[in-house]
Amino acid sequence: MNVQSRSSRLITVEQLNRDWVACPYCDEVWARPDLSEGERARCGNCHSIFFVKKTRSAERTIALMIAALILFITAVSFPFMRMEKSGLSNEISVLDAVSILWTNDMHLVALLCAGFILFFPMARILLLLFIGISLLGKGETGRPHAWSFRLAQFIEPWTMAEIFMVGVIVSLVKVGKLADITLGPAFWSMTGLMIVLTVGGQTICKDTVWHNIRGQR
Amino acid sequence: MTTTRDLGWARCRTCGTLTDRPGEKCLVCGASTEVRKPQSLQYVWAFWFAGVLAYIPGNLLPIMVTDSVAGTSPSTIIGGVISLAHHGSYVIAAVIFIASIAVPVSKFAIIAWLALSIQMRWKLSTHRRHMAHEVIEFIGRWSMIDVFVVAALAALIQVGGLMAISPGIGLDAFALSVIFTMLSANSLDPRMIWDASRPREGEHAAT
Numbered sequence: 001m002n003v004q005s006r007s008s009r010l011i012t013v014e015q016l017n018r019d020w021v022a023c024p025y026c027d028e029v030w031a032r033p034d035l036s037e038g039e040r041a042r043c044g045n046c047h048s049i050f051f052v053k054k055t056r057s058a059e060r061t062i063a064l065m066i067a068a069l070i071l072f073i074t075a076v077s078f079p080f081m082r083m084e085k086s087g088l089s090n091e092i093s094v095l096d097a098v099s100i101l102w103t104n105d106m107h108l109v110a111l112l113c114a115g116f117i118l119f120f121p122m123a124r125i126l127l128l129l130f131i132g133i134s135l136l137g138k139g140e141t142g143r144p145h146a147w148s149f150r151l152a153q154f155i156e157p158w159t160m161a162e163i164f165m166v167g168v169i170v171s172l173v174k175v176g177k178l179a180d181i182t183l184g185p186a187f188w189s190m191t192g193l194m195i196v197l198t199v200g201g202q203t204i205c206k207d208t209v210w211h212n213i214r215g216q217r
Numbered sequence: 218m219t220t221t222r223d224l225g226w227a228r229c230r231t232c233g234t235l236t237d238r239p240g241e242k243c244l245v246c247g248a249s250t251e252v253r254k255p256q257s258l259q260y261v262w263a264f265w266f267a268g269v270l271a272y273i274p275g276n277l278l279p280i281m282v283t284d285s286v287a288g289t290s291p292s293t294i295i296g297g298v299i300s301l302a303h304h305g306s307y308v309i310a311a312v313i314f315i316a317s318i319a320v321p322v323s324k325f326a327i328i329a330w331l332a333l334s335i336q337m338r339w340k341l342s343t344h345r346r347h348m349a350h351e352v353i354e355f356i357g358r359w360s361m362i363d364v365f366v367v368a369a370l371a372a373l374i375q376v377g378g379l380m381a382i383s384p385g386i387g388l389d390a391f392a393l394s395v396i397f398t399m400l401s402a403n404s405l406d407p408r409m410i411w412d413a414s415r416p417r418e419g420e421h422a423a424t
Contacts, residue, residue, distance in 0.1 A: 002238075013244055016235045022228040025347060045218070046347055046411060085420040092374055097251035097365075097372040104371065106384045109315025109392050113368055115359065139364050146246045150231055157354075157399065160361055166312075173309045174301070174366070175373060210232040214245045 007161055030032035057205035063131035066126045071193040075189040076118070079184035082166075083175065094118070094186060116160040121197060124159050128204055129153040142214045149209055156201065162194040218415060220408075226385075227252045254266050254406035259412060261332045264401035268394050269325055275391030276318075281367050285380040293387060294318065294363060316362040317391070324360075325396055328405070335409050341412045350410065353402045360395040 009129075021032045026046035033041040033051055039050040076096055082091045094117065101110035128150045134141055168190075172181055221228050227239035232246040244251045254260075279291030292300065294317045301310035334341050367384050374382040393419050 012237060014235070015227070020235055021233070022235060024225075024228065024230070024233065025407045027222060027228065027408040028222055028411075029219050029224065029226075036252070048347070048351075059299060081373060086379065088276045088379065090373065096262075097368045100375070101368055101384055104383045106386075106389060107352045108389050109364060109368070109384065112392055112396070113364065117365075121218075128386040144230070150246050150248065154230065156405070157358055160358060160365075163359055163361050164365045166359075168369045169363045170309050170312060170362065170366045171369035171373065173306055174370060177304070181373075207233065210234065210245065213232070214234060 007051060014214070021051055023048065025050065026205045043063035052205060053206055053208060054203060054205035057203055057208055058132045058135035060203040061128055061200060062136065064196050065125050065129040065132060068121075068193055068200055069129070071189045071196060072122060072125060075186045075193055078186040078189065080186040081172075081184055082102060082182040082189070083179045084182070085179035089109075091184070094190065117164045120155045120159045121161050121193070124155055124197070124201075126150055128200065131204065131209055135209060135212060145209075146213050149213070152207070159197065159201075161190070161197050165190055165194045220415065222252045222412075223236050230254065254404070257404055257406040257409060258332055258336060259323060261328065261382045261401050262402035263366050264397045264404060265325065265328055265332070268321075268397035268401055271390045271394035272325070273320060273390075273396060275387050275394050278390065279385035280363065280385030280387040280391060281370065282383050283374075283380070284383070289360060291385055294391065303316055313363060313366070316359050316385075320356055321394065324357060324402070327353050328398070331405060331410070335413070338413055340413075343411055346410045347407065348405050350402070350405060357395070357402055360398075361392070363411045364395075400401075 003157045004071065005149075017032075019028055019032055022190055023043040023046060026043060028043055028045040030041075030043070030050075035041060035051065035053040039053055040049050042048070043050045044100050078093070079091045080093050080096075082089060096112045098110055098118065102112060131149050131152065134145055148159040168187075175181060221235060225239070226235050226237050227250045228235055229243040229246060229248055229250045230249040232243060234243055235248075236243065236250050239250055239252045241250060242248070276294055279293055279296075281297065282289060282291045292311070298310050298314045298318070301307075301313065325331040331346055331350060333339070334346060367382075367388055370382045371384050374380055
């Protein structure tokens, strides 16, 4: 009796999760709401939205992440801004903003910025694309999917493309009076990327992803 | 009014899966499942102190050094805000002031208030504290603006011998402060805010 086999254990947990959900904020247990696409459930105790089913989550996520991938590649490969003053000019790319920190011996901030505006956004795009495609394909989901989505969730707050853009706009205002600034293609790609990533981060339906991973294990 | 704790279950913080065996690894995502994040408040306070400590040099030391024909002039965060306001860019000055000073300072205060209210079992509005936690988790990242401003300025302003901007050591401290504060807010398990408003486990079983 005390020694449960792994298979009977799995059935228990499956049943538990088929019938019940708990609010992440206040821990209240509720019968699993049967939502249609676009509906969301509010916790009766703390009034947070604790369970959602987003509309066409997989399709929208894939579309936005493909757009994000293209914008990301153009944002890092084209010139970002060009500055001119008294006949001298200086053209920078997104990578320059990171490397200037590194060459000034600000290694820590350089690495952080590289993570926040290059590696984490890139990783998140690829991970969400992978998850979106596997949701759409309705194929086997398993360990790789669980770990990918876990990682995508973990890096979410550390993806700061939109904050970087606001920082750039502030710096433009500061420089505007000193020199002539021309915006390059990468500036507009980065602006687009900021919008696509913000929207794309919202279209992926966490509850559905985890439910799928759970259902097929 | 039933929580997963009352039932002897736990909800995985990563994937939301319920388990009837708290403490074991989540069968779905592999994270460790626990009724409440263990030592949550210890982590909150540790990161909080690290954040406050890093915030001091972040504000006192220059985050940016401007080299021009007029000489070398270091500038701090508040110095940058004042010079922006001085030049008439009030909106931008306000953005920087809010992101680099108002938000971090109020975040320190709110996290300390939340942690103390849980520790001391203060009888305060649970909804208000829950909202406060949501807000600080959302706005904390925006304090990084100043770091990116300096990075962009330093990259852009490299005009031969005329003028150059380089990042200052205060920027390291400031960036660390923002990160520690984000980690501090994230370490606070919001379920603890609600626990005090409920009858304890034993009492619950009796009712």
